[in-house]
Amino acid sequence: MADLQKFTCVKDIYNLSQALQECIEIKKNPLATPDVGKGKTVGLIFLNPSLRTRISMQKACQNLGFNSIVINAGQDAWTWELEEGMVMNGVGVEHIKDAAKVLSEYCDVIAIRCFPYLKNREEDAQDRILNQFIKYASVPIISLESTTRHPLQSFADMLTIKENWLESRRPKVVLTWAPHIKPIAHSVANSFCEWIKEIDAEVVVACPEGYDLDPQYTQGLMITHKQAEALKGADFIYVKNWSSFHLYGATPEVDEDWQLTADKLRESPTAKIMHCLPVRRNVEIDDEVLDSENALIYKQAANRLVTAQWVLKNIV
Amino acid sequence: MADLQKFTCVKDIYNLSQALQECIEIKKNPLATPDVGKGKTVGLIFLNPSLRTRISMQKACQNLGFNSIVINAGQDAWTWELEEGMVMNGVGVEHIKDAAKVLSEYCDVIAIRCFPYLKNREEDAQDRILNQFIKYASVPIISLESTTRHPLQSFADMLTIKENWLESRRPKVVLTWAPHIKPIAHSVANSFCEWIKEIDAEVVVACPEGYDLDPQYTQGLMITHKQAEALKGADFIYVKNWSSFHLYGATPEVDEDWQLTADKLRESPTAKIMHCLPVRRNVEIDDEVLDSENALIYKQAANRLVTAQWVLKNIV
Amino acid sequence: MADLQKFTCVKDIYNLSQALQECIEIKKNPLATPDVGKGKTVGLIFLNPSLRTRISMQKACQNLGFNSIVINAGQDAWTWELEEGMVMNGVGVEHIKDAAKVLSEYCDVIAIRCFPYLKNREEDAQDRILNQFIKYASVPIISLESTTRHPLQSFADMLTIKENWLESRRPKVVLTWAPHIKPIAHSVANSFCEWIKEIDAEVVVACPEGYDLDPQYTQGLMITHKQAEALKGADFIYVKNWSSFHLYGATPEVDEDWQLTADKLRESPTAKIMHCLPVRRNVEIDDEVLDSENALIYKQAANRLVTAQWVLKNIV
Known part of the structure; x- marks a missing residue:
């Protein structure tokens, strides 16, 4: 398949109307393709806490036969340096490009969440962590909510509107x-x-x-x-x-x-x-x-699973 | 099967004597029914830390083919409002009824642990978190120890007594x-x-x-x-x-x-x-x-796995 | 198989040259033996945070069909008493021998990480936590880095040198x-x-x-x-x-x-x-x-997976 190179915004989907139709098929039979992810690992990186997103992604992985590994980047005292060329004698224990490249060795897909600090508009607008992962990782990247967008939520929202x-x-x-x-x-x-x-x-x-x-x-x-x-x-x-x-x-x-x-x-x-x-x-x-x-609030939540599954199925 | 609607106290088991006999069979061949949980997910929610309980439940899930997802509710800065009708402008970020309904969309069984505060006898006696999950979730609930009871421990204890x-x-x-x-x-x-x-x-x-x-x-x-x-x-x-x-x-x-x-x-x-x-x-x-x-202390610990497996097998 | 009784230092490997050759075979086809770990559980205990080690071990488990359960011993307010005969009225909530024996009931292999405090040379040299697990557990023990050694890293380093x-x-x-x-x-x-x-x-x-x-x-x-x-x-x-x-x-x-x-x-x-x-x-x-x-830094990281897989494959 591999229709998706990455999943960060609506433009990453070639044909949304068709994608929504496919989601309806997935929802009818979520276990129809249990081998799509066979032998493959999805790394789920959280710089910010998550509940719905983590659980729906883990369940989507399971439905498709992927392994998932959760990484709570903040919690593990694992802070990243984001600037190029820095003398790393501060709090950042690993450069983000090394993190992205190393994780690419273990994961077939990397999904990452990071919230904005809401302090500096220009800085947040750059979506640096997400974009540096896209730049340095050698595997497809999924946004689990970034400083500017939450595409998995919106995808589920559109499906909910379509169904209703x-x-x-x-x-x-x-x-x-x-x-x-x-x-x-x-x-x-x-x-x-x-x-x-x-x-x-x-x-x-x-x-x-x-x-x-x-x-x-x-x-x-x-x-x-x-x-x-x-x-x-x-x-x-x-x-x-x-x-x-x-x-x-x-x-x-x-x-x-x-x-x-x-x-x-x-x-x-x-x-x-x-x-x-x-x-x-x-x-x-x-x-x-x-x-x-x-x-429709619980239906939206339920659709988080369906659209996560569509994304995973189409990105590998 | 679905002999069990929920598992929170001894009364939830229809026939304890027979259940203990079935546990002995499970113990002889713990991998005998690896497809009971196929395509199904058990959500393991911990408001309090756990070791034996989490590991024995995760292993029981694996033996039966269930997926398990661990949720450390306290840790994820995910605090619940328990009162009905409240203006939620305080520390509770989500109402427990919404949490229970959303998790029901992703999980086929929900198991939950919450300790008492030991401050207010009447409040602890209500076992509110467990009971609100039973009330609002649309899937079976397992107590992983509540403010009043620890049924998985006692079930393992009874099996240990029977065997010895x-x-x-x-x-x-x-x-x-x-x-x-x-x-x-x-x-x-x-x-x-x-x-x-x-x-x-x-x-x-x-x-x-x-x-x-x-x-x-x-x-x-x-x-x-x-x-x-x-x-x-x-x-x-x-x-x-x-x-x-x-x-x-x-x-x-x-x-x-x-x-x-x-x-x-x-x-x-x-x-x-x-x-x-x-x-x-x-x-x-x-x-x-x-x-x-x-x-018999290590035998009791070992039996935690056996009885957890019996509960999971009979609740779906 | 079971060539390995434990994996804590180079002497635990009978023939390193042959082991490295077998690693090259594993690397060519990491999914060749997906049933080695069927029905078996690897407990991954971290007294100190980990990223590469945890992810490479979890992925190695998945490639071989093992279940893995991660235990963050420090985080769960689960501190161990290390001395024999102590009146346990202090911070240690469980004696390490009880922890090792209980975990042996749930896990087929136990892997454990603990860093030195770097305060007392003689104490660190004893590698007490690792050695007490070896003494009391009834299943094979893998060091995920101890106070004195990091054998999984060195094994990957040797493979990287051999390949290059x-x-x-x-x-x-x-x-x-x-x-x-x-x-x-x-x-x-x-x-x-x-x-x-x-x-x-x-x-x-x-x-x-x-x-x-x-x-x-x-x-x-x-x-x-x-x-x-x-x-x-x-x-x-x-x-x-x-x-x-x-x-x-x-x-x-x-x-x-x-x-x-x-x-x-x-x-x-x-x-x-x-x-x-x-x-x-x-x-x-x-x-x-x-x-x-x-x-060769990313190649070393990639080889962490390969050697972890060799160890797991040979220890059960």
Whole structure:
């Protein structure tokens, strides 16, 4: 197969529509190809903690016959030097290029997660750890969420939308900001914008002033600062917090309450509610909405496994 | 099969006598049914550290063809909200009901360990984490030790007693308290009482005054505060420390020395000595007893694997 | 098979020359014997963090059909008492003999890593944890690096030298000390000396005054304190830091710069450069040397897998 050279953003998939169709087939029979990964090892590197991502990837590996080895890079006191040419007399115990090359000797695929520090916009935008692995490793690289994107989440989100939209008209999809208690990365929101553009949908991004996302991701999408207007007639409402992009990583005060509550759905009573989880109940979304039949949150989680399996199957 | 809906206490086993007989068969040929778990995943969740339990479960999974995924819930900065209806603006990053439902999407069985805090008797008695998993997960739940019980340990203990008692008369089984250096949970002792009642034995529970266990577990068993008397003529002596139940979690001073030493066994010279391990040598039990031929401690440990395998085999 | 009773030093291998030849065969077809470990479990115990060692061992297990279970002994708040006869009322929660015996019930092979404290030479020389596991466990023991030796590294190093030396004359092999920023164990250097003696080579050990290794390892090898002279005409240059053996664990000031730089290789232009990794670039070795075609560092890393597989295959 090897349709995929790497998996870091939607552009890495040649034909998303066909990929989603194949995901539906995988979901029907997840154990149909138990030998795809026979004798092959997937290295799962976490510079940041993970739950859904690790478990869904490990299970996807198992369904396909891959071995998986989990590496908690931070935990093992294993810090990397990222700069070229440095005299390594500091905290970095190994250069990232050596780490990437060594791991390539043991793994047939390397998947890696690293969060942004949300301190320096230009630095985070470079996605250095992911890109240095792509540069130096000799095996395919999968992003398990990077400083800028979370493609495995968005892929699962698109599958969930596809499965839950049977009408012939284009759905109205709203990505709405929600409150949180601490600064959150932009990766899920960035990726959602990037992927949803590839779907035939009417898309609105709603967020408070000061919270506009990086224009390179929202370009071509309708942006509004009025939540109520955005929600009107929505078919899918994707709820997510993110910190400010312009005041990078800051969380400027928001006057209105952006929590998605049941009474905000009066003009979109059939809207399906999405969230990547974990969700802070009654902060981002209220219990009534989360526990309603329209919530797709557990289906999204289940689809993380399906799309992870598609990626692994197509990358080797 | 699916004889078991869940595994949290002795009542979950329909016929203990038959189960123990089946364990003996499993032990003879642990690799006899390598496909029971084919394509299935067991999630092993630890809110508290574990060694014997994790390794015996992982090995039991492997013998049956299950995949196992270990989740160290505390370590991954993954704290759960346990209350319904809360505004989640505190330390809990995910509600336990969402955690249980998401994990049900990836796992065919969920096994979970959580210790008591030993601060609040009523709270610990509710076994909230275990019970909320039972309530919200859509897959069978196995207790890997909860705030009130340690059923996998007791099941292995019963198998060890069965294997080491070939006489036709009822054995005299003594559960005796022993000293320790810090407050210890009641779960092993509670479970031992619960399980040993199902065995045809004369049972005595011996502990210092102030250390009586929760009556709901010891009800129907003989209780004494005189160790020497209890040990007289014992066939099995199970040694275990626990903190006070009445002064919940406290460790009131004990005048006499309750350590099990060789010279205390003069009137029960053939008694088999049991302990769930880890044991603090020469604090709980002296070296001479632990290293004697009558000690069953490693056999108990070995039986952890056998009974774990029985549980996994019967729960799917 | 079972040629190996244990794997802790070069003397455990009956015929190194034949073993290296068998490694070359394994490397050609690593999946040739996928059932050697069927139904068997390898316990990988780490008292100190590990990356290469853990991953290469896990992958070697997978290639041979073994199950592997990783145990991070330090992390799980699982500290061992090492002294016999102690009243265990301190930090040790389990006696090492009980740990070894219990793990023997679950594992068919136990592999263990523990670093020296570099405080007390006599204590480190005893290699107590490794040796107590050998004494008390009932299954074969593999050293994953102990306080005195790192045999899996040296085995891989010997294979790398064999593969990269096709001339009929004896190669000149230089083990040279290099700077570091903190005190480093002697195990890699000790083992290298022990293993290289079994190879037909001219060997020189070069280090600053005050950094001579334990004579029991360097006995019979040429030792010099002049790096330039040692490097002249070298065919292999193995670079490694270690702390002082005589001022045990200290790092006395070194006047000259012992970093291996490109311009130091003018009189050994074809020398192959070796390092066990991780390497502190431009402290131990400069970038130009590490990134040159003569560097064998990634090949050494790759050979860790091959030799680990040989050991596992021959120990069961």
